[in-house]
Amino acid sequence: MPGDAPLTVAVIGAGIVGLCAALEVQRAGHHVLLVEPGEPGGRQAASYGNATWINPGAIMPISLPGLWRKVPGFLLDRTGPFTLRWRDLPRHAGWLARFIAAGRDWERIGICARQRYPLCKHTVTDHRAYADEAGVGHLIRQEGLVYVYPDRTAFAAESRIWAMRRELGIRFSEIEEPELRRLQPELSPAYRFGARLDDAGQIADPGAYCAALARLLEARGAQRITARATGFVIDGGRLSAVVTDRGPLACDRAVIAAGIGSAGLAKLAGDRVPLISERGYHVVIPEPGVELGAGLMPSDGQMGVVSTPQGLRLAGQVELADPDADPDWRRADILLGYARKMFPGQAKRFETARIDRWMGNRPSTPDGLPCIGIASGSADIVHAFGHAHTGLTQAPATGRLVAALIDGREPPFDPTPYSARRFAR
Incomplete structure (x- = not known):
């Protein structure tokens, strides 16, 4: 509570959401235990391989009206942007039904967009402040994000989406x-029209950025714990420790920010959350012969195309599959095919380049909103997971909300829409 002695807060997960939560909790005067089995910013993390965007306009959920008509095609077409492995269909059917229902009409989409906006609104400013504090301000770019279309007619087909952005002041x-x-x-001249989100930016190297934030936390007194959290010690609703594979960690509060590993911990904290992996892929083409200012999003590919220090990165795809299943590198090859389509003048160069391929697990809820809030089983545990495609964008606002909930302060915006209790209704 405000004015009380500093607490010991275990933040479970050192992806971008966990790091931002840890920074804000630390800023509030508490001692942070950062619990993570891997290296912050390492290739194992979804934060490493994303499209690098920090986008105030990332207000739209993935599920939109009419999606249900496309699901049979997704199951049959292994080259589309959304795929589900047949053998996983029975296990994911309930999540998929909720996912489709969440996007069944534009009224619901409008509500979701308004609920997502507070998490996105100040993302560039917030990340720039973190980066400056961590000594990596050069990683933050603000040159906009351009959606490219074959023509104005294709842009007009998405007029509802752009109108919602305009209504929110984006x-x-x-x-x-x-x-x-x-x-x-x-x-390519196949793209003849664009719409530029003027205030969007990118973090040029998300892996290096996450590593820098972890170093900043440690320099300010946080304790890195290289371990995997497996549970909690709760008595009468009060938390006394986080259980790990290296033994218990005594703490007063805990934050669940373990990405795709969060659902099991949330269940132990009293909440059943339908969380699955929307597996994403990227390819990085070194020395591509193309240097982008603003990032690009082709309307026919639904992927991020950005310049990074390592080369041209194309990141996207949605593959509903077990997090531990072997990667389907055909998904990465689809992205490489788009690189050739978008930049035909460099296609031969792309053929001979040493392509870096990556796959990661986006932690996704079916309704397009993350889980942020007090756990049902203990007021000492706070959820902060399920950000799907927009963890990088939404992490700073999530961190501020988490810190306010831990302190019992007035939250910066209404946390009600993000409560895990919505799935118990």
């Missing part, structure tokens, strides 16, 4: 073909 600019050619001369 700035964007329409880009006609001559300006698009000027901004990105290497881009």
